[in-house]
Amino acid sequence: MNTDERDPLTAAVLAAAFEVSNQLGHGFLEAVYQRALLRELALRDVAVEREVAFKIRYKDAEIGTYVADLVVDRRVIVELKAVEALSPSHMGQCLNYLRASGLRVGLVLNFGRPKLEFKRLAL
Template sequence: MDVEGAVGKDPLTQAVIGAAFEVANVLGRGFLEAVYRKALTHELRSRGVPVREEVEFKVDYKGAVVGRYVADMIVADGLIVEIKAVDAIASAHVGQTLNYLRASGLNTGLILNFGSSRLGFKRVTL
């Protein structure tokens, strides 16, 4: 598991963070997560980046489906993006994203927090 505040040279993560900064600059803080998700979806699509919203994944336990979760966004079929509007990204958010990665079969997640005075982000990988 790798958790980073910086994004290194991953162009997809960089593209999403760039779009998220635009959303944060235009909307500011104080909206619900759904507003930021819709705005980020619009911004990414306007930049030619493919996005799917509210993608459902089943949670399997020994061959039985025991639950489901809905990812806020899947970007370019390779990156789970979780939107938050909280004071700060907490370890519980990282744990949640790791579980989402395991359930989805994807390897990289990005937590974006629009709730603080400045856009927060963490890249999480399995």
């Protein structure tokens, strides 16, 4: 089963991210890739929101907020990086964001290498 059959939304995000990576290459700041990915997703008619805030709760009290880089179709959190390599802490960060948001799927995209690096996470 290919990715498109299993999860067409994450496949669409990844296709857009690869297009951004192919067009821009590596070496820009994260904000540049965020704006380019927003544009590419819009061109593909994929609903996306930028810098979406989610409340963090602890024992029935709101203790803070976190801001997701992108939320696609109100279903997928996308965290962007422009680093030499993804680390376990990047995956942990995305998993925490999924727990806080109540969403089930996250993508961590790293534009900091010559070839786009990505991880798909699910709760």
